[in-house]
Amino acid sequence: MTTQIAPNAPVVSMDMITKTFPGVKALDAVKLDLYPGQVTALVGENGAGKSTTVKILTGIYHPDAGTVRIDGKPTVFSNPNDAVDAGITAIHQETVLFDELSVAENIYIGHAPRTRLGLIDIAQMHRSASTLLDEIGAPFSSRTPLRDLGIANKHLVAIARALSIDARVVIMDEPTAALSHKEIEELYALVETLKSQGKAILFISHKFDEIFRIADRYTVFRDGTFVGDGMIAQIDEDALVRMMVGRAVDHIFPQRDPVVGENVLQVVGYAHLTEFADIGFTLKRGEILGFYGLVGAGRSEFMQALFGITKPSKGVTKINHQIRVIRSPADAVKNGIVYVPEDRGKQGAIIGLPIFQNITLPSLARTSRNGFLKLAEEFKLARAYAERLDLRAASLDQDVGNLSGGNQQKVVIAKWLATQPQVIILDEPTKGIDIGSKAAVHAFMAELAAQGLSIIMVSSEIPEVIGMSDRVIVMRDGRIAAELAGVDLTPETLVRHAAGIVTATESALA
Amino acid sequence: MTRYWLTRETLLASAILALILLIASRFPGFVAPANLANVFNDTAPLIILALGQMVVILTRCIDLSVAANLALTGMAVAMINVALPGLPIPIIVAIAIAMGAVMGAINGLLVWKLAIPPIVVTLGTMTIFRGIIFLISDGKWVNSHEMSPAFTGFPRAEFLGLPVLSWSAIATVVIFAIMMSRTPLGRSIFAVGGNPHAAVYTGIDVGRTQFLAFTISGALAGLTGYLWVARYAVAYVDIAGGFELEVVAACVIGGISIAGGIGSVGGAVLGAIFLGVVKNALPVVNISPFWQLAISGSAILIAVAFNARAGRQKGRIILKSAEKPTGATP
Amino acid sequence: QDNVRIALVVKALGIGFFEAAAEGAEEAAAELGNVEIIYTGPTDTTAEGQIEVINALIAQQVDAIAISANDTDALVPALKRAMQRGITVISWDSGVASEGRQLHLNPSSNSLIGNMIIKLAADHLPQGGDVAVLSATTTSTNQNTWIEEMNKVMGDYPGIEVVATVYGDDLADKSYREATGLMQSYPDLDAIIAPTSVGIVAAAQAVVDAGKVGQVNVTGLGLPSEMAGAIGSGASQSFAIWNPIDLGYSATMLAYELSQNGVKASPGAEIPMGRMGSLTLDDKNEGAMADPFVYDASNIEQFKSIF
Amino acid sequence: MTEASVQSRHVPDRLNSRAHRILRSWEALLLAVAIAIFIVNSFASPYFLNAWNLSDATFNFTEKAMIAFAMALLIISGEIDLSVASIIALASTAMGFALQYGAGTPELVVIGLTVGLLCGAFNAFFVTILGLPSIVVTIGTMSLFRGISFIILGDDAYRGYPASFSWFGQGYIYWVFTVEMLLFVIIAVIYGVVLHKTNFGRAVYAIGNNPTGALFSGIRVQRVKFILFLLTGLMSGIAAVCLTSRLGSTRPSIATGMELEVVTMVVLGGVNILGGSGSIPGIVIAAFVMGLVTFGLGLLNVPGIVMSIFIGLLLIGVIALPRLWAMAAARRAK
């Protein structure tokens, strides 16, 4: 380890950076310093402004105020190329790659090697790409079309792309979220190499073991503000979490009684060509069933199949012991199954339509007469559920696009509750929701369950999964890896099944 | 680039070959090299325009104003030729390309800076350009005897047995093949259409790339404007009326995805050649020319249905067994 | 006293032939004194375009409409309405079905033209040979009539065979392509007859480009100013046309007579048309202006600057 | 959650009054343009303000507008149909064909509408069942439908429609009010109600704003789109009946280029070409604007192609000017 190197002057230093989006102050006068040869961990809850910081450092967003200094000199990045020229490269949180291009082209788009004529030197590009891919242990060729790769391999391409730029600063925004255990180890080794080459590294992760393992320094953001920074060696996990959340985390999950209801939903042998296989389980009245897995494990895909969207998929759905054929979401809704999607903007809310129309959309049959709209009925229904969920909005006539993420989520939930379903599937229900609303959502879920609604909750947050679920199904690579309940339901077992490490001893031996 | 492209193009090429052989079985004269050269020469303007349109469609836009641009440029250079018969042809060609590029750039700017949907922009400029031709020409024709012999002679001048018109198409194809595969602009065009969101992250300006695509398409329309008017030795308001749809059809038949990001130079060229062969073969095979419209319509439908099938996403690849086996890193 | 407004409606604006006709109309207007000519038409040769023009003319309450029609039938309802509103309607050059106009002025008699176009081809083929027809659009009334008339007299020209009839839609590029196609499909073709001023120029250009000057003779109906080059290159030995200036002049005169002088158009009537003499109507209320005139190398220089 | 419900606040239904919303709408702007054009026209030509002339002028837009209403719904839902003019050609050809076998007026109308519906279903099959992009499919069927007319009819024409058939395109209901005007009004009202007052209309907006979201909300997206293509085909069939009746004959080149005028009318009417927004009153006003511009310029004997410059400028201008204005305002604010 090279943590002993004395911190000299920072390569990059951000000062008083502010960035506002319509309705959200994503960053408010934050500071961040990156030192050569050191890994700085940026920690903060969802929506704290970490990715926004990355986008400012890579020239994608322009700060409203504040300065970015490179080697002490104030610098303005007017576009992403300026940041690359300044020696900053990043692995972004979302995969920003091109399905129609080859792996090598994805790695080198924007800075491909050129021949003397100024044309792209294809042979040279593939040679360099292969070398890079070898270095990170990627098991595919540089000529593979990107669309033929799965999520983990795509992530490796993103990593290779970041490394293809000879940078002094490497930013990694949740690089391990989709990687397997082995790939993560390889990434750690790579980080060590980069450190030893004197590069400054910004590492963003929600996993504390990871942070304590590879970071030298930390910086904490909370709700877009700077909370503090320092050396990792001088802080412990509890203190870091306290800084992050702003109070001791004793988020108490609602107390719930054990479930004794009869079977409401029974799923047998669900399968799809490329996305999932052999999925089967039962769900009782009033039960909360958790679905845990790494990002890309196929949970959303399966839920969407259950909801009648993904086709073709096969499998049998029994509701109240009767086989029901669900070929479309309309069928699902008719049978009392509803789905609150993870991708709120695209699949959940209908941006462009007002709140009340969003809420009544699946219930129009009830608020209309002979197919003709009755606005008064619509407003009545919408208001009932908006108030029940404590929606914060100027009026019910307001475009949902103008609402904050949490309130949009409430609109989507209201929309489904208004249909009076039997089973509600919540896909990452608290993703991007602030800590206060999170507790409210959890309390509300408990209330719904107590009223006899059966809930399937897909979540990637271990505390949420453990705190809310009666039972948990772990998915890995499109299959059920384990079903856990009671004493078996611990963070360790979840992680092990999700990552595919059967037992701790076995992995140590391997 | 991938085996997919190969299949799609080889298939289209085989279809064209089969068509030619079928015609040859009844009319051997059709496959005489001289006649095939003739067919190619006749298709040259469509090939050039289809390549320009391809670039625009790849960036998720569409250019409905190409034919109007062609006609306006053609009329302008014809009138310039009448006014200044001595003006050398290279200058005429340069003027045509520049004029076309300016008109393309206007489309591009409206799309880039004002974010007006391309179909609206080019629908508008299409009618405006046509109207301008009427205004500058007063609706009058420029006839062959008014044009200088050099002006009308250039596209038909033979060089290594092929007229300059054919060579222009060949040169455009070569330049585009290099541009699309070997230059950063070419790759950005694919990237912008394939994933505009990601393009921003890699430092590609989406609007600017679309602007450049429109400018390229316009420049080619301008070039074709001169070639067209010189070849048919006449210029009037309505030349190439409705040709924009044939150009789009060539691209679609050639497998360029209207949703952007997918397509190839070879595809666009083959799509154009397919239409060219059909058009030239009908009178030869004694099928009434009235069949042509229905045939090209059916070809478009079959082509899109086929291409969509080949390119259909089978869903995300999550199951390990579903990931394509790929060669080890060399 | 207001001017008499006579609208000269053409198939499409910008065609040399019609521009010349407009000149003739102005000449007639000058002669008549109190006449204002509205020269108008759509910009492409469609019936719908002409209907919009006719509606606008009806609205302006013009005194007379003299139209060269893009469609025999489709214009009838619109022109009928014009007549109901008291407007004199005649057709000229390309006719309208009889219920849509008061009279029709043929540039020449259809049988004379039909005979003329085949004769022009036959004159240069003493041994007989294959000829093909390159017409305008499939819907052009007059071309279709002439071709019909031509077919009637084919017996007078033994050895001459019409091998194909194709349509260039009065579009230069399409006509060119059709002409090229003809030469490919019929390698022994001896002549192309194009009874349309757009087609004949395109066909001549195609013959030159195919290197078949001397083998394929292009003939038909064309304008001297546009055909001067083809006569010069030898692609065309001769062609015919009536004088479009005279045609516009006569149409205007006829329209004026009907609208202002109370002349009634009925079979057998003789209607004066200024310097062009008078028009005798047949049982379909049609009449012919004059014989077509033949142009060749001997007289082309003289006429090419006139129309 | 219990505390949350105690705190929950009243959310008002609407903030802006109805009048406020109407005044600030695109339709209001367009109406102002229409009135301005009307006034300019009445000064520019002494023939403009005449009931019969204005009645004749409506033929410039009634048939296009009938299709435009259905097209508006289709475009709001995020699709487009460029084959409408070709559907007219095919429907008209079918009517003419039936005429040869002695079909009377009622049969002709039924055949025209049925062919329209079948063509719509054909488009819908490719778009909703095979999942192909509508712009490409309808560029293909645009050639195909008209191509079939050409194959059937070649250089011929069908004529001799029965006198009673001419009622649709040439008849008058009362004084200057034509049958087409009546159809236009009826269709406008029906589409206005369907789009703005029914569940179906709501679904159309939802699909146009976010097709995935609509699907995830339990709307049968493909079914709605299928119906919209059928409706567009049906309207093209009605327009074919009117146009054929007005022309009294059928040629395969009938209604050439009309699809672009219909799309122009729809866009001018304030429908977002990318889907999601637009209204029927907007289309009605846009129809009048286009009709008034072409008729007014026609009275001045301005050639059609010069009119099209005005329409082209109007099309780009009405979208560009507000954006330029906003950009300038933003710059000034800085």
Ligand SMILES: Nc1ncnc2c1ncn2[C@@H]1O[C@H](COP(=O)(O)OP(=O)(O)OP(=O)(O)O)[C@@H](O)[C@H]1O
């Ligand atoms: N383009 C945008 N438009 C509007 N709001 C945005 C945009 N990008 C980010 N935000 C908002 O800014 C805030 C900070 O988001 P950011 O993505 O930086 O969070 P993060 O710390 O990376 O969270 P996570 O851990 O979930 O990735 C959030 O409230 C987010 O909703």
Ligand SMILES: Nc1ncnc2c1ncn2[C@@H]1O[C@H](COP(=O)(O)OP(=O)(O)OP(=O)(O)O)[C@@H](O)[C@H]1O
């Ligand atoms: N094959 C893939 N190619 C590109 N991106 C992918 C792929 N698989 C997953 N992703 C990305 O990863 C994210 C989550 O993937 P997905 O929804 O499949 O996982 P999941 O098992 O449902 O997990 P989660 O619910 O935590 O997201 C999405 O934002 C998606 O864009």
Ligand SMILES: [Mg+2]
């Ligand atoms: Mg983030």
Ligand SMILES: [Mg+2]
């Ligand atoms: Mg998911």
